[in-house]
Amino acid sequence: MEEDFFELVRELIESSMAHEKYRSEECINLIASEGLKSPAVKEMLSLTHDLESRYAEGENDLKGHVKTRHYQGQKYITKIENYSADLMKNLFGCNWIDVRLVSGTHANLATFKGLSLATKNNRMVVAPLMCGAHISHDYTGLAGRVIGLETINHAYDLDELNIDPEKSATIIEATKPGIVTFGGSLFQFPHPVKELAEVSREAGAYIVYDAAHVLGLIAGGQFQDPLKEGADFITASTHKTFPGPQGGVILANLEGERMEKAIRGVQNAVFPLTTSNTHLGRLPALGLVALELKLYGAGLAKQTVKNAQTAGEYLFENGVKVLGGKKGFTRSHQIAVDVQDYGGGRKVAESLEEANIILNKNLLPYDDQRNRENPSGIRVGFQDVTRRGFKESDVKHLCDLMLDVVKGKRKPSKVREDVIALRQNFKEIKFGFQSVNEVIDHLKKHT
Numbered sequence: 001m002e003e004d005f006f007e008l009v010r011e012l013i014e015s016s017m018a019h020e021k022y023r024s025e026e027c028i029n030l031i032a033s034e035g036l037k038s039p040a041v042k043e044m045l046s047l048t049h050d051l052e053s054r055y056a057e058g059e060n061d062l063k064g065h066v067k068t069r070h071y072q073g074q075k076y077i078t079k080i081e082n083y084s085a086d087l088m089k090n091l092f093g094c095n096w097i098d099v100r101l102v103s104g105t106h107a108n109l110a111t112f113k114g115l116s117l118a119t120k121n122n123r124m125v126v127a128p129l130m131c132g133a134h135i136s137h138d139y140t141g142l143a144g145r146v147i148g149l150e151t152i153n154h155a156y157d158l159d160e161l162n163i164d165p166e167k168s169a170t171i172i173e174a175t176k177p178g179i180v181t182f183g184g185s186l187f188q189f190p191h192p193v194k195e196l197a198e199v200s201r202e203a204g205a206y207i208v209y210d211a212a213h214v215l216g217l218i219a220g221g222q223f224q225d226p227l228k229e230g231a232d233f234i235t236a237s238t239h240k241t242f243p244g245p246q247g248g249v250i251l252a253n254l255e256g257e258r259m260e261k262a263i264r265g266v267q268n269a270v271f272p273l274t275t276s277n278t279h280l281g282r283l284p285a286l287g288l289v290a291l292e293l294k295l296y297g298a299g300l301a302k303q304t305v306k307n308a309q310t311a312g313e314y315l316f317e318n319g320v321k322v323l324g325g326k327k328g329f330t331r332s333h334q335i336a337v338d339v340q341d342y343g344g345g346r347k348v349a350e351s352l353e354e355a356n357i358i359l360n361k362n363l364l365p366y367d368d369q370r371n372r373e374n375p376s377g378i379r380v381g382f383q384d385v386t387r388r389g390f391k392e393s394d395v396k397h398l399c400d401l402m403l404d405v406v407k408g409k410r411k412p413s414k415v416r417e418d419v420i421a422l423r424q425n426f427k428e429i430k431f432g433f434q435s436v437n438e439v440i441d442h443l444k445k446h447t
């Protein structure tokens, strides 16, 4: 018994070490929902161990600052929360935020719950799951089965790979939901927020834009700015194209009674309804990422989108069905590829994994929602390789390696050798700081 227990601990440590080497040194990571932190942000996380053990339960004010806290020992924690909130508000040009969410799903939970209580309306219009909505928007997931919302699908235009604004307007008018949701997990093209803002408001709905995937692109000014287009709330993860510690945020502009009522509802849903520990250790790192994106976000986002478009074009030229050709394949960090001709999403993702190219199988907009285990497609994201310094020619080289696997030209185990070699050429992380001291030096020079 004791021996078994010790053996488990040994294996746990060994697996953890092996994982770090495997995914961060030997693989090329193309999972569109994952981010890559800079050395400075990682160092900041390693400097905040005490904070990571603390609690700071309580209420916030209408600026998103700490109002009351129910524990002692908060004199620095309060400043840290307020500073990271202010840095994020400044980055996104808004006047209200909640940084206490521990994930994007948590941000959705608090926002959907808070708004459904504020509006006393349980209906929510969302994109269909196979057209890119996250499971937390869906009746089969958090929205339906946890919060009890009745979800109604936006109309989706398969040709445009987007929500159909005219037909969705009719749906919103007819169903009078409390929430209209945009954004998603398979998300190549900006959603018609501008087009549907007025009709949503007239129907009595709040607009929630789930920017989990594209928050970093928004910060870099390379994707639609939802708050400027009429969204009431942004919910997001802080660890995808926004390359920060794992966590979540909700952003909004407090203007007028309508928004005050909604923000109070959402804050109540954050605390006390859905939060106790808010994972405080991530907050200083979150603030550092805000600085990195303020300085380097535009360059990072521009190159990320360019790399995704290059991959779309190159794979398509080489005979692979990349979706969205007539629209330039993508305007975000990700592309969707139909791989039915090569055995389907599951087989292709597993073969690529053997070659140390890591991505995920994905439902495509014309798939049956129930076919999640073997959908037609794969989703490919370029935010990680871009941060490692990949430019268009490197992306084409990577696509050649992918094509070798997908088309069965070479054994994945052979391709793996080339993938590891390619990975070794990109050891530095760009568009960020290399250490906390470098951040401090930068501040000294510029203040």
Ligand SMILES: Cc1ncc(COP(=O)(O)O)c(C=O)c1O
Pocket (backbone or CB within 6 Å): 033, 102, 103, 104, 105, 106, 108, 133, 134, 136, 183, 184, 185, 210, 211, 212, 213, 236, 237, 238, 247, 248
């Ligand atoms: C659109 C969208 N919303 C929410 C989430 C959930 O975010 P988290 O994993 O931070 O809970 C995801 C996850 O990938 C997502 O794609």
